[in-house]
Amino acid sequence: MPGHTCGNLKTTKSWCWWCKGKCGVIVYTKKERLIKVELDPKAPAGSFGAGCNKLRLEHALDWFYSGHRLTYPLKRAGLRGENKWEVISWEQALDEISKTLAILKGEYGPETLVVSSGDSWTHDEYKTRFLNLFGSPNIIGPSPICMGPRSLVCEAVFGWYPQMSVKPTTKCIVALGCNIPVGRPGVWVNLLKAKKNGAKLIALDPRETETVQKSDIWLKIKPESDGAVLMAMINYIIKKQLYDKEFVEKWCYGFDELAARAADYSLEKVEKISGVPAEKIKEAAEMYAANKPAAFVEGMGVEQQVNSAQIIHARCILAALTGNIDVEGGEELPGPHSATGFITDRQTELLGALSEEQRSKQIGYNRFKLHSWPGQELLEKYIGGKVGEKGSTHWYTGQANQSLVYRAILAEKPYPITTMIASASNLLVSHANTNLVYNALKKLKLFVVFDLIMNPSAQLADYVLPAASWLERPQLWSYLGFQDALVGSTAAVPSKTSNYDRRTEFDFWRGLGIRLGQEAHWPWKTLEEAYASRMSKMDISFDELCRKGWVRSIPPSYRKYEKDGFNTPTGKVELYSTIFEKLGYDPLPYYKDISKINITDETINQKYPLKLINGARVKEYMQSVWREVQPIRQRHPNPRLQMHPETAKSLGINDGDWVWIENALGRVRQQCMHFEGIEPGIVHADGQWWYPELPGEEPSLYGLWTSNVNVIIDDDPEKCNEITGSWPLRHTSCKIYK
Secondary structure, eight states, X not given: OOOEEETTEEEEEEEOOSSTTOOEEEEEEETTEEEEEEEOTTSOTTTSOOOSTTHHHHTHHHHHTOTTBOOSOEEEOSSTTSOOEEEOOHHHHHHHHHHHHHHHHHHHOGGGEEEEOOSTTSOOHHHHHXXXXXXXXXXXXXXXXXXXXXXXXXXXXXXXXXXXXXXTTOOEEEEESOOHHHHOHHHHHHHHHHHHTTOEEEEEOSBOOHHHHHOSEEEOOOTTOHHHXXXXXXXXXXXXXXXXXXHHHHHEEOHHHHHHHXXXXXXXXXXXXXXXXXXXXXXXXXXXXXSSSEEEEEOHHHHTSTTHHHHHHHHHHHHHHTTOBTSTTSBOOOOOGGGGTOOOHHHHTTGGGSOHHHHTTSTTTTTSTTTSHHHHHHHHHHHTTTXXXXXXXOSSOOOOOHHHHHHHHHHTOSSOOOEEEEESOOHHHHSSOHHHHHHHHHHOSEEEEEESBOOTTGGGOSEEEEBOOGGGSOEEESGGGTSSSEEEEOOSSOSBOSSOBOBOHHHHHHHHHHHTTOGGGOOOSSHHHHHHHHTTTSSSOHHHHHHHOEEOOSOOOOOTHHHHOOSSTTSSEESSXXXXXHTTSOSSOOOOOTHHXXXXXXXXXXXXXXXXXXXXXXXXXXXXXXXXOHHHHTTSOSOEEEEOHHHHHXXXXXXXXXXXXXXXXXXXXXXXXXXXXXXXTEEEEOOSOOOTTSOSSTTTTTTHHHHOGGGGOOOOGGGSOTTTOOOOSSOEEEEEEO
């Protein structure tokens, strides 16, 4: 095991997974006990992470040894939600869970099982491998409101997934619904370098963030109007002939159709839609077109909208019109790792093991088709035939639609869903429409939670299993095969000691798989063996990678399309998406007025006059984790509602007052913070809030119902994006009072 001992301290190179940064770190241990974690000064911070101001690293021990960390497998000893548990062995847990799974599969079919994934601190390839072998097409997760729309739409339009490739040489950066230092810390490092070199920064955001404060142009949009602004920029660039004519003529498909569609979005019309002055949009379009290479950096502020797919499509079009595709510092198209001999995450999942019949049973199969199996099969057809090996090209595999799954559990239609395994996903806190989620979980015949800490969702489980953290597990990561570098590390701290017994996801899914007849497909006994096997055809071994920490395994190359074209049906960048067309969707981007989706009754509009956006990342927390760590909690002790002082004054609300946020789904309370960086009439609430210090048993469930804004977020499938299934977290109507 790679590591270095200096005196009584052992040091291990590793990669921190406590946020999206993926920073290279050095872990110090003494007699198998964690001592401290520090940033590795030799790690490629600009390529991966910038450190969360070392905030979490400084409190590594507080997190690792928190009383909320799960230590041993637990079996429910009372009613669900009573917080009564029996400590059992891993062998007993796996035996009993697999036995129940076999019985329910025999009675209802393999599709009766749903598995949820969560944040990227776990790797889903072995979870999906188990599920494909088991025969269920139903995996759900945050993909539709996270990286799903970005990756899938880019694959449809470009035939590949562009990495967020801001370089010191980038001349223009467009921050699209993203506060980059918090949401993309590694990108922020290079952005600041680029700014010093004269790069321009354009920000589209309804709130004044750190990114906005650094920007040259702030397009202060109304929530959900991003797509209209981008279409106006497209229209202006085409009309003024600011586009790259040579690239467009040779490498873009559907320019004339796009020009006709974009003509509907004049600067003056979009000013009325977005609230952004026409002159500002014009200035942004000229700045973006004139400064190359240019790159977009988008975040969940875009993906958590009804118009998510259309916004991403428009963003892709702007990059193509200006010739910023696959150029250094622009929209770089790296990969795939399969070309180096590396067995990617997608290849590991055994996608071919799931039959066409079972794929067609996926919940939402014919509803949100780019994000379900029909879309995935089209992408595989056109990308897989040109890039690497078959089965290596998917970002997210075809997923069931989360909103529809919970409704299917309750209705038992189109078939009974009786079982759920929640991995790294605090469903009650993280998923929209908390009441719906709660009722669905209570109805299950078997609910298993595999996670790092005891949380509200785990309180409703039949079995709660302790997961090994990134500190306790080996790692092999290349962003699912799309990143141009490969990182690896060994476990720095043992996952089993006299005080706890935690397992990796590989151990868990392999353990179930072997008990359910999948033994031939799990030839490796440990995760290290599995990783070594995946690198066996490369010119570097897993052990060597761990000693180095990272390698740039795919040499950078640009304008690869000049040799092979783009991996799309037309071989070009599809401004007019034939894949969307084949799936039955509009092949061109457009803006959909959300007021006609969310509010159809004017009396309801009057009752809930404020527009609520929520869930922007804060430095202290990562999704629903870290509120249980007291030194971090003290920095951000209460959920905050940002409100313009004028709005607050009109409601008689002082800075620091606790207020109710209410709509037809219910109400939650947060602490008001006067904030001039948001428009009057718009408010922003903290997301995914729970109180680890409150009782775990019902009715409290760690204060689940008190401040968790997902209680009042609607996930009605009719309001989700028709292409990707994204549900609206960034434009909810509400009223607020003390």
